Amino acid sequence: MMVRTTFAGFGGQGVLLMGYVLAHGAMLKGLNVTYLPAYGAEMRGGTANCTVTLSDEEIASPVASQPDILVAMNAPSLERFEPTVKPGGLIFVNASLIEVSPQRSDVSEVRVDAVKLAREVGSDRAANMVMLGALVGKTGMLEVEEAVRGMAEATKGKEKFFDLNKAAIERGAAFICEGR
Amino acid sequence: MPSERMLMRGAHVVGEAAVRAGCRCYFGYPITPQNELPEYLSSRLAEVGGTFIQAESEVASINMVIGASAAGARVMTSSSSPGISLKQEGISYLCGQELPAVIVNMMRGGPGLGNIAPSQADYFQATRGGGHGDYRLPVLAPSGCQELAELTFLAFELADTYRNPVMLVGDGLMGQMMEPVVFPDPIDPKDLPPKDWILDGCKGRPPRAIYSLFLEPPVLYQHNLHLQGKYDRIAAKEVRFEHYQTEGAEVVVVAYGTASRIAKGAVNRLRREGLPVGLFRPITLWPFPKEALRQMAQNGIKIAVFELSLGQLVEDVILTVGARSEIYFHGIPGGPIPTPAEVEDYIRSVMSGDGRVGRRVEV
Amino acid sequence: MSQAAMKRIYSMPESLKDTSNHYCPGCGHSVVHRILAEVLDEMGLRERTIGVAPVGCAVLAYNYFNFDMVEAPHGRALAVATGIKRVQPDKLVLTYQGDGDLAAIGTAETIHAANRGEKISTVFINNAIYGMTGGQMAPTTIEGLWSTTTPGGRDLDRDGYPIDISRMLAVCPRTVYIERCAITSPKNIRRAKRAIRKSFEIQMKGLGFSLVEILSPCPTNWKMSPKEAWMWIEKVLERTYPLGVIKDLTESGDGG
Ligand SMILES: Cc1ncc(C[n+]2csc(CCOP(=O)(O)OP(=O)(O)O)c2C)c(N)n1
Ligand code: SF4
Numbered sequence: 001m002m003v004r005t006t007f008a009g010f011g012g013q014g015v016l017l018m019g020y021v022l023a024h025g026a027m028l029k030g031l032n033v034t035y036l037p038a039y040g041a042e043m044r045g046g047t048a049n050c051t052v053t054l055s056d057e058e059i060a061s062p063v064a065s066q067p068d069i070l071v072a073m074n075a076p077s078l079e080r081f082e083p084t085v086k087p088g089g090l091i092f093v094n095a096s097l098i099e100v101s102p103q104r105s106d107v108s109e110v111r112v113d114a115v116k117l118a119r120e121v122g123s124d125r126a127a128n129m130v131m132l133g134a135l136v137g138k139t140g141m142l143e144v145e146e147a148v149r150g151m152a153e154a155t156k157g158k159e160k161f162f163d164l165n166k167a168a169i170e171r172g173a174a175f176i177c178e179g180r
Numbered sequence: 181m182p183s184e185r186m187l188m189r190g191a192h193v194v195g196e197a198a199v200r201a202g203c204r205c206y207f208g209y210p211i212t213p214q215n216e217l218p219e220y221l222s223s224r225l226a227e228v229g230g231t232f233i234q235a236e237s238e239v240a241s242i243n244m245v246i247g248a249s250a251a252g253a254r255v256m257t258s259s260s261s262p263g264i265s266l267k268q269e270g271i272s273y274l275c276g277q278e279l280p281a282v283i284v285n286m287m288r289g290g291p292g293l294g295n296i297a298p299s300q301a302d303y304f305q306a307t308r309g310g311g312h313g314d315y316r317l318p319v320l321a322p323s324g325c326q327e328l329a330e331l332t333f334l335a336f337e338l339a340d341t342y343r344n345p346v347m348l349v350g351d352g353l354m355g356q357m358m359e360p361v362v363f364p365d366p367i368d369p370k371d372l373p374p375k376d377w378i379l380d381g382c383k384g385r386p387p388r389a390i391y392s393l394f395l396e397p398p399v400l401y402q403h404n405l406h407l408q409g410k411y412d413r414i415a416a417k418e419v420r421f422e423h424y425q426t427e428g429a430e431v432v433v434v435a436y437g438t439a440s441r442i443a444k445g446a447v448n449r450l451r452r453e454g455l456p457v458g459l460f461r462p463i464t465l466w467p468f469p470k471e472a473l474r475q476m477a478q479n480g481i482k483i484a485v486f487e488l489s490l491g492q493l494v495e496d497v498i499l500t501v502g503a504r505s506e507i508y509f510h511g512i513p514g515g516p517i518p519t520p521a522e523v524e525d526y527i528r529s530v531m532s533g534d535g536r537v538g539r540r541v542e543v
Numbered sequence: 544m545s546q547a548a549m550k551r552i553y554s555m556p557e558s559l560k561d562t563s564n565h566y567c568p569g570c571g572h573s574v575v576h577r578i579l580a581e582v583l584d585e586m587g588l589r590e591r592t593i594g595v596a597p598v599g600c601a602v603l604a605y606n607y608f609n610f611d612m613v614e615a616p617h618g619r620a621l622a623v624a625t626g627i628k629r630v631q632p633d634k635l636v637l638t639y640q641g642d643g644d645l646a647a648i649g650t651a652e653t654i655h656a657a658n659r660g661e662k663i664s665t666v667f668i669n670n671a672i673y674g675m676t677g678g679q680m681a682p683t684t685i686e687g688l689w690s691t692t693t694p695g696g697r698d699l700d701r702d703g704y705p706i707d708i709s710r711m712l713a714v715c716p717r718t719v720y721i722e723r724c725a726i727t728s729p730k731n732i733r734r735a736k737r738a739i740r741k742s743f744e745i746q747m748k749g750l751g752f753s754l755v756e757i758l759s760p761c762p763t764n765w766k767m768s769p770k771e772a773w774m775w776i777e778k779v780l781e782r783t784y785p786l787g788v789i790k791d792l793t794e795s796g797d798g799g
Contacts, residue, residue: 020358236647
């Protein structure tokens with residue numbers, strides 16, 4: 001088993017934190033993991049992205065040729081990274097900010113109204129954790145509890161956001177289960 | 181006791197490993213893409229009662245290293261390419277004065293100001309000695325976070341064992357990437373073997389002097405031969421490398437550091453198709469793993485050099501292998517990060533000899 | 544109102560390229576670029592100017608200034624400028640440098656160019672922090688100011704005192720004119736502009752070395768809003784770096 005996920009959006013959407021939380025959750029589960037944030041020229045224009053690879057074997061390259069999954073938090077990210085996704089892959093679209101759907105027919109789309117769901121649990125700012133909840137809910141790469149544990153580990157020192165983030169992860173996963 | 185498994189950024193791994201290896205002294209000057217390392221140490225060294233100084237320049241910081249090393253400390257400095265260029269004079273002195281130190285270069289694109297993207301273009305500078313004089317220093321090239329931790333430990337060990345500076349080379353990708361790490365047992369600096377050559381005041385012994393000036397030619401001649409003897413011992417004993425799927429391979433990629441990780445991904449892709457390809461990864465760039473590479477070359481395989489620079493590693497391969505094998509070269513300068521698929525394409529091109537990607541090197 | 548009666552109150556100086564820059568919102572570099580360009584326009588010097596860009600946030604200044612420019616390695620601008628000036632003595636040669644560039648890694652080059660009395664003008668942007676590399680301590684960081692390499696803020700015992708390089712340079716016999724300005728109000732901006740103009744005039748008269756230090760906000764790394772940053776300069780930074788003329792030999796005429 002090896003899964004590569006690219007998270008992309010603009011700076012301030014907590015894109016790197018999504019990857020960071022997933023990576024921590026995977027490590028605590030005992031998986032091998034690499035977390036590779038884009039930096040430097042890659043980050044110009046206020047965009048951010050990172051790639052997380054999970055595997056039960058040694059991970060050769062932290063750089064992905066084709067991610068299996070894309071989590072697109074804004075429209076420019078969808079446009080930029082959609083072509084890189086592996087045929088048969090999965091694209092999570094932040095439907096609160098992205099009206100269009102992926103153009104490709106060889107990938108599946110999961111639309112999540114992340115900002116709205118985040119607001120339900122307390123704050124727009126938790127949209128990233130809603131998306132992460134949806135990601136683990138849909139793919140099963142981590143159990144929801146494992147994602148929450150990863151979040152707790154990744155946000156050490158910022159415990160005051162724990163309840164909000166936990167609720168957001170659970171809300172995202174519930175949305176996948178229940179379809180709303 | 182080794183640490184628990186921790187997910188850490190490469191730059192922080194080096195800092196943490198240094199502290200655990202008994203380093204209590206760091207001197208540096210900011211430069212991207214390695215700032216996370218001094219930033220980490222600015223607070224971490226305070227916790228353990230160590231010294232952190234942000235110097236006024238790289239020149240000052242490498243000279244602070246000379247002082248701290250002469251005074252007996254395990255000491256480290258770090259920078260990225262332009263700053264490492266400025267440290268070269270000090271590195272030459274460290275070698276001439278036989279002072280241990282660890283120097284980290286998170287290489288970036290050059291020449292000049294270049295950019296901050298991953299690069300391996302300082303290979304010559306590191307392995308041939310960017311400073312003046314006949315000198316050598318071990319150059320360690322980790323390819324992931326666990327190895328960053330282990331080779332940081334090794335760097336301090338080698339430095340003290342041979343009384344010589346040791347360089348650790350990575351790049352921004354290695355510094356930013358996070359992987360789980362288990363750190364070796366921490367070393368208490370008090371438990372390190374005493375050094376009988378340091379400057380700590382001559383109470384009860386004749387004064388010592390540490391210097392590299394030998395005005396009389398026969399004396400400098402002897403000093404150089406003495407250093408060379410040490411370099412020969414290092415070359416005989418401290419070679420490190422990794423064979424990956426080279427058994428029965430017809431094409432073997434030679435790559436180190438970041439490039440080797442990407443190449444390993446490419447090798448895996450091709451092996452899944454049953455194609456006989458492998459990877460040979462130098463871990464010490466100096467001493468270069470000549471013997472191991474030469475043995476492989478005797479099997480008549482094709483060697484496909486892959487580096488994030490335009491023909492530096494390949495020179496060591498040519499010097500080692502000569503005309504024994506066909507040597508191919510593919511280099512990517514300036515920072516675009518190749519994917520395993522792109523390297524796979526290169527390997528396929530080498531296999532078929534169609535010359536599409538990379539080129540055959542005339543020896 | 545007729546076309547002719549309309550007064551043009553804003554236009555792009557010719558000495559600035561018509562392009563957007565990469566500076567953060569509220570950054571002082573953009574303001575100083577503009578006034579420097581206006582002075583060159585007003586003095587008709589654009590085509591006789593050679594600038595030296597620093598390594599720092601203004602590293603790309605050659606993309607914004609519309610005159611000849613060269614990049615110098617970090618801190619070496621005044622050495623590079625010395626070479627230029629000695630080959631082209633009739634040109635206006637200026638360096639534009641941050642505090643790390645000028646007063647940390649480049650201290651030796653700075654002091655020795657000033658001490659030789661090189662006929663060069665230096666515009667020195669003091670934002671008390673390393674902007675480009677992400678907020679490390681600068682030589683000019685004041686006591687208590689937080690940076691990524693001074694946990695708990697600058698500690699005088701651990702990190703030493705902030706350097707007042709302008710006053711140190713004033714000691715050199717061959718520095719002609721040194722003034723410290725800020726760009727925190729329209730009035731102060733006008734003053735900074737006058738100071739830059741005076742520095743250029745001194746050079747064109749062949750009198751010697753001059754430097755204009757400008758206290759300049761870095762809202763990004765001070766972690767303040769642009770407005771807070773301006774106020775912080777006036778309320779806090781100016782206490783360590785008071786504004787005003789630090790040295791002026793132009794009246795006595797013994798500057799060169
Ligand atoms: C030899 C060398 N060392 C370090 C650097 C990294 N570096 C780039 S800019 C800079 C300091 C920037 O600070 P400052 O001069 O105050 O200018 P600012 O960015 O604040 O405008 C440093 C340390 C470099 N490019 N070259
Ligand atoms: S980091 Fe600071 S100095 Fe640099 S552009 Fe931004 S505000 Fe200006």
